[in-house]
Amino acid sequence: MKTTRIAVAALIMTAGSGCSFEGPWLQTWWGDLAGEAETASFQAGDSSALAGLAFDRLVGDEVGTGVVLLGSWAPGSCDIHTDHMRELDALRTAAAGVALDADGAAWICERLDGLARESYGGEGDHRAVHAVVGPGEPEGARLVPAPAEIALDEDGALDPATLPGAGEYVARVLEWGAPQLPGAGDEPGGRCTAAVLGAWAEEGATAADGVRAGAFRVYHHRFLGEENVAQAGAEAAPVGFATEGWSGAATGGASTVATIFTDAPAIAGSTFPQMVAGTRGDAVDLAPCDAAAAYGDWAFPELEPAAEGAR
Amino acid sequence: MRTLFLALALCVASPSVAAAQGAGAPAPGEVSMELRRQLAAGWTYYESGNFRKAIEVLVAALATPEGDRNAELHYLLGSIWWDKRDAASAMRWWSMAEAKAKERYDWNPSGDYNARIQKRLVFVRTNFGTVKLRTAGARSLPPQADPMPKDPVLAEFVAAAAGLIAEATRTRDKTAWIALPKGNYWVGDERLTLAGGGMDMAQAPEWALVRGVGAAKKAFEMRAAGGAPGPSTAVAATTGADADRFDARLGHVALGGGGAVVPAQTGDGEVAGTVHVEAGVAIPLGVPGVALAVGASYADLPVSGCSSMQTRAGVVAGHVGPRLSKHLTGRLWLSGEVGFHVGGGFAERTADDRTNCALARLGSDAGEVRYGATVGPAGEAVSFAQLGWDGGSLALGPHGEIGVLGAPGQAPLYLGVSFFARYDQVFAVTGGGTAWYPTDSGVESAEVGALSGAASMSRLQFGVRGRVKF
Numbered sequence: 044m045k046t047t048r049i050a051v052a053a054l055i056m057t058a059g060s061g062c063s064f065e066g067p068w069l070q071t072w073w074g075d076l077a078g079e080a081e082t083a084s085f086q087a088g089d090s091s092a093l094a095g096l097a098f099d100r101l102v103g104d105e106v107g108t109g110v111v112l113l114g115s116w117a118p119g120s121c122d123i124h125t126d127h128m129r130e131l132d133a134l135r136t137a138a139a140g141v142a143l144d145a146d147g148a149a150w151i152c153e154r155l156d157g158l159a160r161e162s163y164g165g166e167g168d169h170r171a172v173h174a175v176v177g178p179g180e181p182e183g184a185r186l187v188p189a190p191a192e193i194a195l196d197e198d199g200a201l202d203p204a205t206l207p208g209a210g211e212y213v214a215r216v217l218e219w220g221a222p223q224l225p226g227a228g229d230e231p232g233g234r235c236t237a238a239v240l241g242a243w244a245e246e247g248a249t250a251a252d253g254v255r256a257g258a259f260r261v262y263h264h265r266f267l268g269e270e271n272v273a274q275a276g277a278e279a280a281p282v283g284f285a286t287e288g289w290s291g292a293a294t295g296g297a298s299t300v301a302t303i304f305t306d307a308p309a310i311a312g313s314t315f316p317q318m319v320a321g322t323r324g325d326a327v328d329l330a331p332c333d334a335a336a337a338y339g340d341w342a343f344p345e346l347e348p349a350a351e352g353a354r
Numbered sequence: 355m356r357t358l359f360l361a362l363a364l365c366v367a368s369p370s371v372a373a374a375q376g377a378g379a380p381a382p383g384e385v386s387m388e389l390r391r392q393l394a395a396g397w398t399y400y401e402s403g404n405f406r407k408a409i410e411v412l413v414a415a416l417a418t419p420e421g422d423r424n425a426e427l428h429y430l431l432g433s434i435w436w437d438k439r440d441a442a443s444a445m446r447w448w449s450m451a452e453a454k455a456k457e458r459y460d461w462n463p464s465g466d467y468n469a470r471i472q473k474r475l476v477f478v479r480t481n482f483g484t485v486k487l488r489t490a491g492a493r494s495l496p497p498q499a500d501p502m503p504k505d506p507v508l509a510e511f512v513a514a515a516a517g518l519i520a521e522a523t524r525t526r527d528k529t530a531w532i533a534l535p536k537g538n539y540w541v542g543d544e545r546l547t548l549a550g551g552g553m554d555m556a557q558a559p560e561w562a563l564v565r566g567v568g569a570a571k572k573a574f575e576m577r578a579a580g581g582a583p584g585p586s587t588a589v590a591a592t593t594g595a596d597a598d599r600f601d602a603r604l605g606h607v608a609l610g611g612g613g614a615v616v617p618a619q620t621g622d623g624e625v626a627g628t629v630h631v632e633a634g635v636a637i638p639l640g641v642p643g644v645a646l647a648v649g650a651s652y653a654d655l656p657v658s659g660c661s662s663m664q665t666r667a668g669v670v671a672g673h674v675g676p677r678l679s680k681h682l683t684g685r686l687w688l689s690g691e692v693g694f695h696v697g698g699g700f701a702e703r704t705a706d707d708r709t710n711c712a713l714a715r716l717g718s719d720a721g722e723v724r725y726g727a728t729v730g731p732a733g734e735a736v737s738f739a740q741l742g743w744d745g746g747s748l749a750l751g752p753h754g755e756i757g758v759l760g761a762p763g764q765a766p767l768y769l770g771v772s773f774f775a776r777y778d779q780v781f782a783v784t785g786g787g788t789a790w791y792p793t794d795s796g797v798e799s800a801e802v803g804a805l806s807g808a809a810s811m812s813r814l815q816f817g818v819r820g821r822v823k824f
Binding site: 117118119120122123125126127129130132133134137140141142146147149150153154156157158160161162163164165166167 | 703705711720744797
């Protein structure tokens, strides 16, 4: 039985930024599970104001629930999220007629930056936990991570075996802007760059692909068994979603305490292969946001028949 | 020598003497030698400015039946009181002279003398009004003309009122009936109007004078210091003095509001609200009615912080420009200013701003830039956010206003209201760089400087402004 001690105490001691916003917060912690799991220690990264959104979404042929925990420097909202995603869709459409060359990449990155700034203020930094929760009522008041990410089979069709079941979720984190890593001074790079998009272009990607690639840094789902969490100690937050009023979450009334494990992508200057995003033990209300369902393919293109594969 | 002078004066001034030496003079037998002597002495004293002796001689003559009937004697007494700047008394004597002349068909048969009396009476009735003044003791403040009559002689009648009032305070009823040039007068903190009409006492208004103490005295002295007429052109002197008083109020604060014209890249601009506050000083330039206005303002302007709607920016600017004023009437001035301002602004977007922006964009076509920077030759626009604008700006432009400024009552503060127009060219501070935009043939770019006209916003503002000058 693995034991993963997460230095949640240090995380919880991470105070707010001094902003008048009193929470809830979306906090990140960074660490490495590759070594001795029992001694793994996660260090606090940055935190941001949190807004919770929920909506119905198709999981295979059934209706599950989509959850977005939206973190930005000031509280977001369903309107802000929906507007931003809608603009991203429009940019992706506009990019269809553009070559993903240096000029095209420069335009895409500049436009993405402008959209993020306009939606989220400041330099546009924002981070969202996107979760797909399987259809059906959870047995308890806890949503646990599904054993695997949603995947396609050999024929490119959605593999039903990888879909989250009742009480299970698959989560990804989409991030614009550079995270503040523990111990790091200045933020490392990582925003959309012509070099990043150029690498995609060399693989034959279109400008529309470039929009998707440039829009977000993606943190993928990480399964962590519930037993691991049980031994995490009193200071550790349980992995998953602790829910209240989950029935009909998409219509409002639900709240959750979340701690999500992810595998972090390669980030310049980062030595942390895992990132945890969570609410620091605080419950966040989930506001109904039906409009967000139309843009679910940005996090989980596998679930959208017309969407292309995600990276 | 003195005798010679008196004889010459008698020959020139006395109508009786003159009449006796010319055609149409009253028959010598109609005026006794004694009365002739008294009249001659009265004219002499009058012409030499010795009113007291003149009155003494004439009153003695008036005590006789012959003197009481003599029109010339009454006319001369009226003239003396006129020169003593007591129009009411002068008018009474002239009116009696008129009556006496009518009783004596053979007096001044040529009519010239009657015409002189008539002319003076008409003048007084036209230009003077009688007022009943209830004094307030020995310290009673006389009415202050506002403005002073432009005719310096009339102004002397205003000035002489103080002496007449002082005499009245020593009477039993403490009331003075005096005739003053028609016009506006300050009585205490009231600005009253005296119409013409001469000696119609039935129509005379009654004014209650105030004691010259405390604030009333201070206000009186302030007006007296600025409102004294000059010896020649009374109007110009009065206006100039008042304008100087206006310019002497160095400080001011103002609050304005109105609309700002906001053009849009999509052609459907709007008029958004704007407000501003301003504080400054007016530095006198030595020319009445002209000052150099220097100040600072804070203006809340609409700016294009969202590609689908206007957000707000605060602009702090320094102002400089000439301020002109022209006296209208009383304590009312036409006041205007033109100038130039330059300053900096910052547009901070709140969480509500972001939500409102999102809602506005959701209500528009996706990808549309209604408010932004025009960077392409065909009007291609990008949002200011795409240029990396974080809200900092440089704002500059001309401004102007025209309105009225006045002081209610004796208030030391001047209040004004005006129409203003202000133009701000708001340059977004972006750091400069390349702006990329799509075209039908691909992607094009344009270089945008750190302070570029392309990345700027024109904001023509107009509205109403209130001003307090102190």
